[in-house]
Amino acid sequence: MCRSAGGVTALWTSSALAASMQGQASGDFTVNGVAFDSREIGPGDLFLALKGEHSDGHLFVDQAFAAGAAGAIVSEPVDGPHILVSDTTVALNLLAKASRDRTASKIIGVTGSVGKTGTKDALFAALDRCSLGHAHRSVKSYNNHVGVPLSLSRMAKSADYGIFEMGMNHAGELAELTQLVRPDVAVITTIGPAHIGNFVHGEEGIADAKAEIFEGLTADGTAIIPFDNPHYQRLKAAAGRYCQNIVSFGFGVDADVRAIDVVPAPQGGSLVTAKIRDKSLCYTIAEPGKHWVSNSLAILAAVDAAGGDLACAGLALAELGGIEGRGKRHRISLADGGIFQLIDESYNANPVSMQATLQQMALTDPAGKKIAILGAMGELGDGSRAFHEALAKDIIGAKLSSVILVGDDMRHTVSKLQQALDHNLEISHVDNASEALTEVAKKISDGDILLVKGSNYLGLGSVVSSLVSGEY
Known part of the structure; x- marks a missing residue:
């Protein structure tokens, strides 16, 4: 819903939609929300009947109306309130453009090889706090050619801030998305070998593709880039073609936003003192790991560039909870009365995020054993073997008691681990998530900590769901 002088008003009217x-x-x-999945429709929502390669939303229009949809966007006449268009996908993009055109809010776009969703959600928490509930964000990982325009179409005209995650796995994708979002602030969290198999020029190609986000910056926009990344100068040059305001963040002494001091927090996470250009801030990050310290610096840089309250941002960072599939922690009871802790990183994995997560595991000191279920990393192309072999060093460094490796590419990791002599590590290799669940059920006991991480195609989220529900 949108704010107005008289209280609230609809998100969209039929006349505004048609125009x-x-x-x-x-x-x-009138409608108060927008969705393209009939299973997510609630009372008063707008249903977008999108046509895809394997499905046609028009088959679910009746289901959407039965769930309470107030209207539908269709390319075929239907019974019930609707807007008839020639192409519903084109209509969604036009609606996204109209939403961006009508708002005066500060818009922030977030991309990067690692940390997009966590950074986006933390930015939302910070800006929603300082705007007293008037910030908007893309939900879940709605960061592609459907998710981004859908997220824009859901933004109230009266929002003070909009935060949008933008992803890509091929060159040219971000160039299209950023023209829809037209960010006032564009953030790149880091550059690493995610999706590297799709890029002929390796990480430099990834850096160039991520830098496409700067092409949509508004006239006085700000680019925020990682100072410590090997591709910093490349990103800086790319940003300079589209804006004059470039802010770096990191641990280096010349970064515009940098960590001056970092110490472990008593309850986990980190206590950080940061310099934000000519200001300083002491704050706590609830989430553990050096990568989260880096994310927090990008967040503070973006909040500052968007005119937000840095003190509110610091408070929000202290209260962050983990995200499903991206670091959420669960305390799980065992049948014998014991308890173990599960770290859910099951949504995705690439060499950078694997290394960061395993480095954090090395600092963890549970009462029991340290166990990890690690799934193969996808879209690494010809470098897949080398990346999976290199993972062995990080696994040994994490000081695990046991590791369960999932997927065909992990055979390279197994081979390297078996060649290494400097560990007392129990190694298992399984083909799929179901076998991983069976294997870990034999090992887990009171006081243990279990990490689950792997590329999404392996479905390791099912392992987490089974463990959390006790169905194993």
Whole structure:
């Protein structure tokens, strides 16, 4: 819903929808939300009947209306309130553009090889706090050619801030998305070998593709880039073609936003003293790991560039909870009365995030054993073997008692671990998530800590769900 002088107003009216989409309204109606999945429709929502390669949303229009949809966007006439358009996918993009055109809010775009979703959600927490509930964000990982325009279409005209995650696995994708978002502030968290198999020029190609986010910056926009990354100068040069305001963040002494001091927090996480250009801030980060310290510096740089309150941002960082599939922690009871801790990193994995997560595991000191279920890393191309072999060093460094490696590419990691002599590590190799669950059920006991991390295609989230529900 949107704020108005009289209280609240609808997100979209049928006349505004028809005008933005160049469509024809069947009659007058208003909507308070937008969705393209009929299973996510709630009372008062707008249903977008998108056509894909394997499905057609028009088959679910009746289901959407039964769930309470107030209207639908369709390319075929239907019973019920609707906007008739020639192409519903084009209509979604037009609606996103109209949403961006009508708002005066500060817009922040976030991309990077690692940390996009966590950074986006933390930025939302910081800016929602200082705007007293008037910030908007893309939910889940809605960061592609459908998720980004959908997230824009859901933004209230009266929002003070909008934070949008933008992803890519091929060159040219971000160039399209950033023209829709038109960020006032564009953040790149880091550059690493995620999706490197899709880039002929390796990490430099990834850096160039991520830098496409700067192409959509508004006239007085700000680019925020990682100072400590090997591709910093490349990113800086790319940003300089589209804006004059470039802010670096990191641990180096010449970074514009940098960590001056970092110490472990008593309850986990980190206590940080940071310099934000001509200001300083002491704050706590609830999430553990050096990578989260780096993320927090990018967040503070973005909040400052967007005119937000840095003190509010510091408080928000102290209260962050883990995200499902991206660091959320669970305390799980065992049948015999014991308790173990599970770290859910099951959503995705690449060499950078694997290394950061395992380095954090090395600092963990549970009462029991340290166990990890690690899934293969996808989209690494010809370098897949080398990346999986290199993972062995980080696994040994994490001082695990046991590791369960999942997927065909992990055979390279197994081979390297078996060649190494400087560890007392129990190694298992399984083909899939179901076998990993069976294996870990034999090993887990009271006081243990279990890490689950791997590329999403392996479905390791099912292992987490089974363990959390006790169905194993």
